[in-house]
Amino acid sequence: MTRAQRIALAVILLSAVALRLTGLDWDGFQHHHPDERYITWVATTIEFPSLGQDNWAAQWRPETSTFNPFHWPPEASSEGIVVLQGEPRDFAYGHVPLYLGVAATRLIERLAPALLRVLPSEWPLAADVLNGAGRIEFHHLAAVGRFLTALFDTGTVLLTFLLGRRLYGPAAGLLAAAMAAVAVLHIQLAHFFTSDPYLTFFVTASVFFMVAALDHSGVGQKEDRRKRLHFTMAAIMVGLAIGSKFTAVLLLLPLLWLSFVTGAPGNRLRWAAFGVAVTLITFAITNPFAVLDWSCIPQDIEQGSTSLTAALSQSCYLQNIVTQNAMVSGRADLGFTRQYADTTPYIYYAEMLARWGLGPLMAFVALSGLAWAVWEVIRSLRGSTNGRDALARLVAQPVVVVLLWVLPYVLLTGSFYVKFLRYTQPVIPFLLIFGAALLWRRRYPAGRYALAGLVLLASGVYAVAFVGLYRAEHPWNAASRWIYENVPSGTTILSEQWDDSLPVNLIISGEQRARSEYPNVELTWLTYPDAADDEARLMANLELLAGADYLTILSNRVYGVAPRLPERYPLSGQYHQLLFDGALGYEPVWVSGRAPQLLGVEWRADTFGWPGLRPPSVVTNYLGQSPGLSLGRADESFIVYDQPLTMIFRNTGRLSAEQMRAVFDLADE
Numbered sequence: 001m002t003r004a005q006r007i008a009l010a011v012i013l014l015s016a017v018a019l020r021l022t023g024l025d026w027d028g029f030q031h032h033h034p035d036e037r038y039i040t041w042v043a044t045t046i047e048f049p050s051l052g053q054d055n056w057a058a059q060w061r062p063e064t065s066t067f068n069p070f071h072w073p074p075e076a077s078s079e080g081i082v083v084l085q086g087e088p089r090d091f092a093y094g095h096v097p098l099y100l101g102v103a104a105t106r107l108i109e110r111l112a113p114a115l116l117r118v119l120p121s122e123w124p125l126a127a128d129v130l131n132g133a134g135r136i137e138f139h140h141l142a143a144v145g146r147f148l149t150a151l152f153d154t155g156t157v158l159l160t161f162l163l164g165r166r167l168y169g170p171a172a173g174l175l176a177a178a179m180a181a182v183a184v185l186h187i188q189l190a191h192f193f194t195s196d197p198y199l200t201f202f203v204t205a206s207v208f209f210m211v212a213a214l215d216h217s218g219v220g221q222k223e224d225r226r227k228r229l230h231f232t233m234a235a236i237m238v239g240l241a242i243g244s245k246f247t248a249v250l251l252l253l254p255l256l257w258l259s260f261v262t263g264a265p266g267n268r269l270r271w272a273a274f275g276v277a278v279t280l281i282t283f284a285i286t287n288p289f290a291v292l293d294w295s296c297i298p299q300d301i302e303q304g305s306t307s308l309t310a311a312l313s314q315s316c317y318l319q320n321i322v323t324q325n326a327m328v329s330g331r332a333d334l335g336f337t338r339q340y341a342d343t344t345p346y347i348y349y350a351e352m353l354a355r356w357g358l359g360p361l362m363a364f365v366a367l368s369g370l371a372w373a374v375w376e377v378i379r380s381l382r383g384s385t386n387g388r389d390a391l392a393r394l395v396a397q398p399v400v401v402v403l404l405w406v407l408p409y410v411l412l413t414g415s416f417y418v419k420f421l422r423y424t425q426p427v428i429p430f431l432l433i434f435g436a437a438l439l440w441r442r443r444y445p446a447g448r449y450a451l452a453g454l455v456l457l458a459s460g461v462y463a464v465a466f467v468g469l470y471r472a473e474h475p476w477n478a479a480s481r482w483i484y485e486n487v488p489s490g491t492t493i494l495s496e497q498w499d500d501s502l503p504v505n506l507i508i509s510g511e512q513r514a515r516s517e518y519p520n521v522e523l524t525w526l527t528y529p530d531a532a533d534d535e536a537r538l539m540a541n542l543e544l545l546a547g548a549d550y551l552t553i554l555s556n557r558v559y560g561v562a563p564r565l566p567e568r569y570p571l572s573g574q575y576h577q578l579l580f581d582g583a584l585g586y587e588p589v590w591v592s593g594r595a596p597q598l599l600g601v602e603w604r605a606d607t608f609g610w611p612g613l614r615p616p617s618v619v620t621n622y623l624g625q626s627p628g629l630s631l632g633r634a635d636e637s638f639i640v641y642d643q644p645l646t647m648i649f650r651n652t653g654r655l656s657a658e659q660m661r662a663v664f665d666l667a668d669e
Contacts, residue, residue, distance in 0.1 A: 001170050008174050009161060016157040016181035019463055020150035020190040023470025025128060026642050028477050029139045030504045033641045036193045039093055039101070040142045042069055044078035046102045062293040062316075069095055070293045070316040080136040088296065092320045094244035095287040097198040101145040108144055145193025153190035153197045157181050159204040160429040166211050167399060168437040175452050176436035179365075180429055182456065182463035185357035188642070189422055196422045199244040203426045206237035206251055207405055210258045211398045227262055234258065235275045239282025243290075246321050247426070250412070252276070254404035261395050290317035330417030335498040335526035337418045338561050339636050341568075346414040352421045352635045356605075358428070359462045361455045362435075369434030370406065373399055406430050421635045465598035472594040475646035476554060480504045480515075482590050482648065487550060489517040494544060494551040496558045497522040502648075521548065525558050525572040535666060538571045542657035549651050551579075551586055555644035556607040560636055563611040574664055580616045583663045585653020588618040593645035601627045605634035607645055619647065 001009075031037035047066040049059035058064040066073045069091035072084040091098075112130040119126040127133040128143040135143070160180045164173030180186060189197050213230035238255055241248035255275050263271035284291050298313035312318055326332040330340075340348075354363040377397060384390035394400050406427050413423050439455070442448045473481075480503030483493070495501035501520045506513050523541050545551070553559065559576040562569040578584050596603040604623065608615045610633040615623075 001165075005170050005174060009177065012161070012174065012177050012181050013154060013158060017150065017154045019181070019187050019467055020153055021124075021147070022467045024124065024143065024146045024150070024191060026191055026470045027474045029128070029135065029142055030474070030477060031138075031142060032474060032476055032500065033192050033194070034500075035093065035195075036142065036145070038091075039098055039193060040138060040145065041081070041083075042089065042091060043098060043102050043105075043141045043145070044081065044137050045073050045076040045083060046098065047073075048099075048103070048106075060288075060292065062289060062295045065289070067099075068289045068293060069093075069098060070289055070296070078137050081138045088316075090320065090323075091316075092324055094195040094198065094246075095290060096202075096240055096243035097145075097149075097193070097195050099286065100198070101141060101148055101193055104148045105141050105144040142193055146191055149193055149197050150190045152201045153186055156186070156197070156201045156204050156429060159201070159208050160433060163204065163208045163211060163402075163429070164433040164436060166208070166215065167402070167433060168440065172433070172436045172440045175440060175456075176429070176433040178456055179362055179432045179436065179459060182459045183358055183362065183428060183432070184459075184463055184466045185353070185421065185425060185428065185638075187463055187466060188638070189425060191642070194422075195245050196425050199241055199248060200426045200429065202237050202241035202244055203248055203251065203405070204429050206234050206241055207254065207402055207430070209234035209237060210254055210401045213258060213262055214398045214401065231258065231262060231271070231275065232278055235278035236282045238275075239279040240286060242279070243283050243287045246324070247409070247413070250408050251405055252279070253408055254401045255279070257404050258401060287317075290315075293317070328416045328418040335561075336557065338526065338565070339557075340417055340419050341561075341565055343419060345416075345419075346410075348419050349414055349421070349424055352419075352638070353424060355631050356634055356638050357421050357424065359459050362432075362459045365435035365439060365455055366428065366431035367435075369436070369438045370410075370431050372438045373403065373434040374407070377403065402430050402433075419635070420637045422637065461598060462596070462603075465596040465603055468597045469594045469643055471597075474642070475592045475594060475644055476500065476502060476504060477506065478592050479552065479554075479590060479646050479648055480506050481508065483518070483550075484508045484513045487518070490519070491550060492519045492521060492548045494548045495520055495522055496553065497524045497527055499554045499557045502552045502554065523551075525562050525569070525575060533569050533572050535571070535661075538664065539657055539661065541575075542660045545584060545586070545651070545660060546655060546657045551649040551651070553647040553649070555636070555640045555646070556611075557636060557640060559613060560607055560611050563613060571664060571666070576611075577613055578663055579649065580614060580619075582616075582653075584660050585651060585655035586649040587652045588616045588647055589650045590648040591616075591619050591622045591646065593622075594643050595628070596643075601629060604628045604630050605639050605643075606630050606632055607634070607639075609633060616647070619645070 027033070031040065045066065046069075049056060049067065055064075059066060062068050062071050063086070064074060065071070066076075070089060072087045072089050074086040076083045076085050108130060112132075116126055116130055116132050119130070121127065121132050128135075129147045131140045131143070157177050157180045161173040161177035164176040166173075186197075186200075209230045213227050213234060235255060238248065238251045241251055256272050259271035259275050260268050293316045294314045296314055296316040296319050323332070327334060327337060330337070350363070350367060353366070354360045357363070358366060377394070377400060380393050380397065381390050384393060409427055416423070436452075439451050440448055442451065483503045484506065485508065487493070493502065501515070501522070503513070503515050503518060505515055521544055523544060524537075525541065563573045563576060566573050575584075579586055593604075595605070
């Protein structure tokens, strides 16, 4: 690398970490991300055993261990929150991020006293990460977890450069890293203490070491040691990736291919066995209770099942894998996944990446790069005289290792019924590498720089606009503030099931206010399958509406789904438009949201167009207060956590349930 390239890499990494650390308190540490909230809740009970403990054996028993994610420890407690004790718990997340977050928090607790003496107290690093603000463990764990996630995702940017440089040279590697640094999906996910950024880091690291192992094709003991070292590191990273999320098991495909490519004809089976063994050992060490905990109650065991099937069903880890598979395949009928009804496999992901995850230019470059990389491999096989010749040509191309991860993952994940946008993150670094290489292959240098500059400029503007949304208070916190200031304590506030409820705990005018001051009842529009959407269920919800004083709509989780599925929700699907039109006696009294913004212009998602709804006039007026660009529909999982549009309605009409029922079309009932 030249001096200029080193400087460019430093600027890229500094930009990446700055974008990822901006707004770590994006929700005021109110835990508005449900996955992060649960992981942090579990993390408050995790304590690593030490060799000097008298109850060392108890630490390895699932029911009594203090570091088993599948069971609440019998004496668990944490200041300021309710922690269960001595009960099983569902933990459907990777154990590696959980343990890393707890370990980082404990390390920072030891270092903080010395660091706080030399750092300004108002710095977010001092107040939040080092806990100079004196937050309880539940909040401090979230702060440290987000900080750690940001660092890991910055590490992914560095690995993107290193892998791109090995495959296509330093210029392409720098361009790929620059695109990764400003990739909005990466920036957003780096703000959450969840599994996906860790999975992406370890996946990218494992593929990097696999490609590095291929570079040592020479002879001699030194080259052989380097090859073994890189192969071993690749296997370790595969184990850590699987320990972060089970979908990384697909990395065994390129790992086995690597053992075939790098091993001598007589040693290939040994290389494969060694790689798998290292992977399994790494996984077992970093996810011990995935191996040790067989205490879960078997579920859905069919008659005639083998004893092996019955035994495996007692594994808490395997149960969670089966449950997650049922969710992503659509076999499990869950309210928060019904948004994906009538979405097209593969195409939906591409659309959401172009609209939101990467922006149109970067998404086009990334997807074109993948197509180009596949075509280049296919083209290299032209003229092959036989299968052995074709195999030799494949073996000679390191990019095949990358594609053996990317293509199976894309083909499998893209076919899922559930299409959370975050599922694309583990392949984005590789698509950006391919896209950068494709741009850099242009014949004329001026064209290369012009296209690369255009992509980076547009994507950089989007990234800066995205982190700009964190300058505004989270809508759920702002709504809670309004409730405390305008709604008397003891007032019943309705919420919608599958969404959060308000208010959150806040300090108002120096006084601690709690959500427990306001009784909460949930409306259940998405709870039941088809047969339950009948007049009896409708009346049950209308009775709640008739008796309540306020109603909160925190996001589009419900109104973005029910109206789109009239066959499934012939009655529930009518509710939101009637509510917005004022036909149910409720009037919107507060609305707010936040969105990516730059120079006073907001880039908004249209949450009403896809379900075919007309928003209340108050919402229309609110959205018209400042200049904005509508980027169309958005994947709910992309906007619901940090940029939801939130509404509060007051019961001004005081209609009875029967009066409300009269405005519904019951002709089909």
